[in-house]
Amino acid sequence: MGEGINDYTRYVVDLRRHMWMGGVETDLRRLIWQIAVTGKYISARIHESNRKLAGFKNIYGEEQLSLDRSADDIFKSQLQFSGFVREYASEEQDAVISCGKGDEKYFITADPLDGSSLVETNLAIGSIIGIHKESVFAEGRKSMVAALYITYGPLITMVYSAGKGAHEFVLNREGEYVLSQENITLKERGSLYSPGGLRKDWLPEHLKYVECLEAEGYKLRYSGGFVPDINQILIKKGGIFTYPALQKSPRGKLRLLFELQPMAFIIEQAGGKASTGKDYILDMKVEALDQRCPIYIGSRFEVEKAKEFLSGT
Numbered sequence: 001m002g003e004g005i006n007d008y009t010r011y012v013v014d015l016r017r018h019m020w021m022g023g024v025e026t027d028l029r030r031l032i033w034q035i036a037v038t039g040k041y042i043s044a045r046i047h048e049s050n051r052k053l054a055g056f057k058n059i060y061g062e063e064q065l066s067l068d069r070s071a072d073d074i075f076k077s078q079l080q081f082s083g084f085v086r087e088y089a090s091e092e093q094d095a096v097i098s099c100g101k102g103d104e105k106y107f108i109t110a111d112p113l114d115g116s117s118l119v120e121t122n123l124a125i126g127s128i129i130g131i132h133k134e135s136v137f138a139e140g141r142k143s144m145v146a147a148l149y150i151t152y153g154p155l156i157t158m159v160y161s162a163g164k165g166a167h168e169f170v171l172n173r174e175g176e177y178v179l180s181q182e183n184i185t186l187k188e189r190g191s192l193y194s195p196g197g198l199r200k201d202w203l204p205e206h207l208k209y210v211e212c213l214e215a216e217g218y219k220l221r222y223s224g225g226f227v228p229d230i231n232q233i234l235i236k237k238g239g240i241f242t243y244p245a246l247q248k249s250p251r252g253k254l255r256l257l258f259e260l261q262p263m264a265f266i267i268e269q270a271g272g273k274a275s276t277g278k279d280y281i282l283d284m285k286v287e288a289l290d291q292r293c294p295i296y297i298g299s300r301f302e303v304e305k306a307k308e309f310l311s312g313t
């Protein structure tokens, strides 16, 4: 006999219950919940945007905003008067936005819709959020208290960490985020590699590193979306994502504040590492909103191996 609805709900742990059981501070629980819920509105906007591809305009005849800008509008409006957010820094904004009365507890960083150029190909994309207890112009290890990302794929999933492990939730048909796996732990060494940038632009020491992984039989997994590519390494419990320094761009492509710090926070909580190939990401002081740096993120073995190749040891 199938389990009745009561039996089913007995085993379902939703996001709010999980954070409460995990001892996450009340305002932080409410903030993470509010951000996760915002993902539903962004998902709706992604589906709506398909009309834009057909050249539709909004009811005022205005060209609809690009998806990442409208995602930013959604996050900003949701968080601006939440009572928890003092400052909102976004990849879509030129400056940090002061929110509310100025005495709120948290400082937010957002890449509202990373990989938006992939929407037309129907590949997965995502939102990346960092939550800080003080100004974001600091080392992530000092200022960050939580991070989360939402993946808009065949399912909408959300991974968060508030400093006590990394946990994945799936948005179910009822519109609730229900726990799919908690305390996700990366193996010491994986078998996937996700190499960003063009091979012809790599520096010699990076090329040697990648060739070493290939000689060891690592499987190439690269979608061009940072969120799904990182999510694959986390959910498959091992491997390495890298977007290295390139000959013409020595700082690589990805942004320290909006993309790398939140993912480094989550991956470290899952027992992995994240470095520039020299310094750990969470030890890097954020000097500017658009600061970029090379990234090696995933299982400890692969990240430390990269440091050996890049330092020539």
Ligand code: AFP
Binding pocket: 113, 114, 115, 116, 117, 118, 196, 197, 224, 225, 226, 227, 253, 254
């Ligand atoms: P878009 O947001 O312009 O699609 O770029 C996505 C991204 O910032 C990140 O999500 C990917 O990891 C990286 O760029 C892919 O870059 P390449 O297209 O150079 O591989």
